[in-house]
Amino acid sequence: MAISSNGYQTGFGNEFATEAIAGTLPVGRNSPQRVAHGLYAEQLTGTAFTAPRHANRRSWLYRIRPSAVHGEFKSFEQPRFHNDFGTGPVTPEQLRWNPLPAPSAPTDLIDGLFTMAGNGGSAAQAGVGIHLYAANRDMQGRWFYDADGELLIVPQHGRLHIETEMGVLDVEPQEIALIPRGVRFSVSLPDGEARGYMCENFGAMLKLPDLGVIGSNGLASPRDFQIPNAAYEDVEGDFELVAKFQGHLWRAYIGHSPLDVVGWHGNYAPCKYDLRRFNAIGSISHDHPDPSIFLVLHSPSDSEGVSNMDFVIFPPRVLAMQDTFRPPWFHRNIASEFMGLVHGAYDAKAEGFVPGGCSLHNSMTGHGPDAATFEKASSADLSQPDYISDTMAFMFETRAVIRPTAQAIAASHRQREYQACWAGLVKHFRAPA
Ligand SMILES: O=C(O)Cc1cc(O)ccc1O
Numbered sequence: 286m287a288i289s290s291n292g293y294q295t296g297f298g299n300e301f302a303t304e305a306i307a308g309t310l311p312v313g314r315n316s317p318q319r320v321a322h323g324l325y326a327e328q329l330t331g332t333a334f335t336a337p338r339h340a341n342r343r344s345w346l347y348r349i350r351p352s353a354v355h356g357e358f359k360s361f362e363q364p365r366f367h368n369d370f371g372t373g374p375v376t377p378e379q380l381r382w383n384p385l386p387a388p389s390a391p392t393d394l395i396d397g398l399f400t401m402a403g404n405g406g407s408a409a410q411a412g413v414g415i416h417l418y419a420a421n422r423d424m425q426g427r428w429f430y431d432a433d434g435e436l437l438i439v440p441q442h443g444r445l446h447i448e449t450e451m452g453v454l455d456v457e458p459q460e461i462a463l464i465p466r467g468v469r470f471s472v473s474l475p476d477g478e479a480r481g482y483m484c485e486n487f488g489a490m491l492k493l494p495d496l497g498v499i500g501s502n503g504l505a506s507p508r509d510f511q512i513p514n515a516a517y518e519d520v521e522g523d524f525e526l527v528a529k530f531q532g533h534l535w536r537a538y539i540g541h542s543p544l545d546v547v548g549w550h551g552n553y554a555p556c557k558y559d560l561r562r563f564n565a566i567g568s569i570s571h572d573h574p575d576p577s578i579f580l581v582l583h584s585p586s587d588s589e590g591v592s593n594m595d596f597v598i599f600p601p602r603v604l605a606m607q608d609t610f611r612p613p614w615f616h617r618n619i620a621s622e623f624m625g626l627v628h629g630a631y632d633a634k635a636e637g638f639v640p641g642g643c644s645l646h647n648s649m650t651g652h653g654p655d656a657a658t659f660e661k662a663s664s665a666d667l668s669q670p671d672y673i674s675d676t677m678a679f680m681f682e683t684r685a686v687i688r689p690t691a692q693a694i695a696a697s698h699r700q701r702e703y704q705a706c707w708a709g710l711v712k713h714f715r716a717p718a
């Protein structure tokens with residue numbers, strides 16, 4: 286069983302139409318009395334029926350069997366992958382981790398998920414679940430869907446071949462994949478192993494930010510988002526469908542591949558985006574701008590301007606600001622910040638923040654450049670620009686505090702000495718005589 290890519294369409298949130306067999310899509314209606322080729326019609330909605338037109342997302346899928354056809358759901362445990370973010374005290378300490386160790390036993394993407402942190406939950410339809418994955422095996426005869434949230438997958442090492450109901454996404458490090466709530470998929474690993482990050486967004490669907498005074502271009506361009514063309518398989522066998530529903534995993538027998546959608550149309554679909562295409566906007570006079578300038582996608586909350594989650598990147602760029610401490614400043618924010626590094630080095634941390642690693646700085650926790658970065662940037666020659674190259678860091682930034690899981694705090698890959706990176710920031714103050 287393997288479906289290869291049937292190519293892509295482009296445009297974030299567009300109305301798409303695609304068929305793997307010509308003549309599949311009905312013309313002038315969505316649900317004709319009989320669908321072409323003996324297919325079933327099925328609607329998949331991602332927003333309320335009555336959501337305003339600009340926010341309304343749904344697609345029509347024309348498939349070999351309806352998605353209702355499968356066995357009984359039974360509880361399924363993958364104890365490292367969950368939404369138990371706890372209700373007790375949460376440490377305000379700065380936290381950092383090394384990459385998740387590679388599995389020793391054969392482990393597919395679902396078994397390789399490790400929940401690091403999160404807030405809110407599917408019942409509240411707000412917050413995020415933040416997970417790492419490390420896998421070394423394809424998902425075999427197994428498909429997954431997440432009813433709790435949209436999935437933002439950030440591969441860090443190894444490519445992912447993601448076969449979804451709506452077509453195939455081939456994703457490599459420095460690209461991201463977005464899988465809408467409910468869409469069934471399986472993942473195989475063309476490089477035999479893979480490691481990365483996965484954010485489960487329980488809130489409103491991710492969207493491109495408004496550009497305001499930036500104008501009509503800049504940041505992530507809608508045309509750079511790639512949406513798969515329909516691709517399907519007609520396969521029967523003894524398989525399993527794994528669902529994530531209300532924070533728990535469930536498993537049902539399924540006698541066929543659910544990737545049986547021959548054609549679909551609509552604006553609710555998976556997509557991928559190459560972060561290297563991001564058009565970074567920055568300061569060309571003085572001062573280091575707020576990181577919102579690097580916003581790729583955001584999940585709005587009910588309060589205007591306050592996101593449930595912002596997905597921000599720190600891509601290669603040129604820094605030319607004058608009379609300025611060029612790296613990120615020391616700061617405390619109302620928002621909470623979970624960061625990861627896909628490639629290279631991050632300009633606020635001379636060492637210790639490694640590709641595949643991650644950090645957590647919660648609301649009002651002081652953080653910023655480490656001592657080595659401070660020393661270097663405080664005396665750097667500003668007559669020359671800094672070419673920040675070979676880098677791709679990112680941040681999941683949320684309005685609610687990000688609660689690390691008990692297993693993340695206890696993990697052997699946690700850097701228990703992280704705070705020491707600021708210990709060298711000695712007193713330079715001398716009161717004028
Ligand atoms: O903490 C961080 O490294 C992320 C970050 C980067 C930046 O340029 C400004 C603020 C901020 O929180």
Ligand SMILES: [Fe+2]
Pocket residue numbers: 616622646652
């Ligand atoms: Fe920060």
